[in-house]
Amino acid sequence: MRFRNLLGELSGERIVVLSTHIVSDVEATATRIALIARGRLVGYDTPEAMLRAVEGRVWEWVIPSAELPAARARFLIGNTARRGDGVHARVVADAAPGPTARSVAPGLEDAYLDAIARVAATPAPA
Numbered sequence: 480m481r482f483r484n485l486l487g488e489l490s491g492e493r494i495v496v497l498s499t500h501i502v503s504d505v506e507a508t509a510t511r512i513a514l515i516a517r518g519r520l521v522g523y524d525t526p527e528a529m530l531r532a533v534e535g536r537v538w539e540w541v542i543p544s545a546e547l548p549a550a551r552a553r554f555l556i557g558n559t560a561r562r563g564d565g566v567h568a569r570v571v572a573d574a575a576p577g578p579t580a581r582s583v584a585p586g587l588e589d590a591y592l593d594a595i596a597r598v599a600a601t602p603a604p605a
Contacts, residue, residue: 482504483504483507483508497509502587502588502591505526505587506526506586506587510525510526511523511524511525512524512525512526512529514591514594514595516595516598516599517598519598521594521595522594526587529587529591529594530585530586530587530590532590532593532594533571533589533590533593534585535582536571536572536573536585536593537571537582537583537584537585537586537589538569538571538572538575538576538580538581538582539567539568539569539570539580539581539583540567540568540570540575540576540577540579540580541562541565541567542565542566542568543566544561544565544566546566547559547566547568550568550570550576553576554570554571554572554576555570555571555572555592555596556568556569556570557569557570557571557589557592558588569583569589571589571592571593571596
């Protein structure tokens with residue numbers, strides 16, 4: 480918490496570059512986000528713009544544990560949580576991954592996974 484507050488104070492006076500994989504730190508402090516993959520800048524925008532890019536494409540889907548490996552092979556799955564009724568999976572997809580999937584608000588992790596997956600699907604320049 481103190482670290483986040485310090486970043487907030489410093490950012491008003493200067494540019495602060497923070498390299499992290501901790502999405503909650505990014506959500507709490509970033510006003511602009513640069514995504515780097517394969518040593519290239521693949522995205523640079525505000526958190527709000529990145530969230531809009533996946534709006535309407537994030538789903539929560541409850542599936543049996545035994546079906547999770549097949550679902551991972553077919554869909555871009557971020558967080559999963561095992562609960563009494565099955566595995567709650569966050570899926571980024573253009574359409575609902577299954578009949579019981581429900582649309583949910585996107586988070587920055589969803590936007591990150593989508594952006595990185597798009598880069599991975601694009602051949603690297605020669």
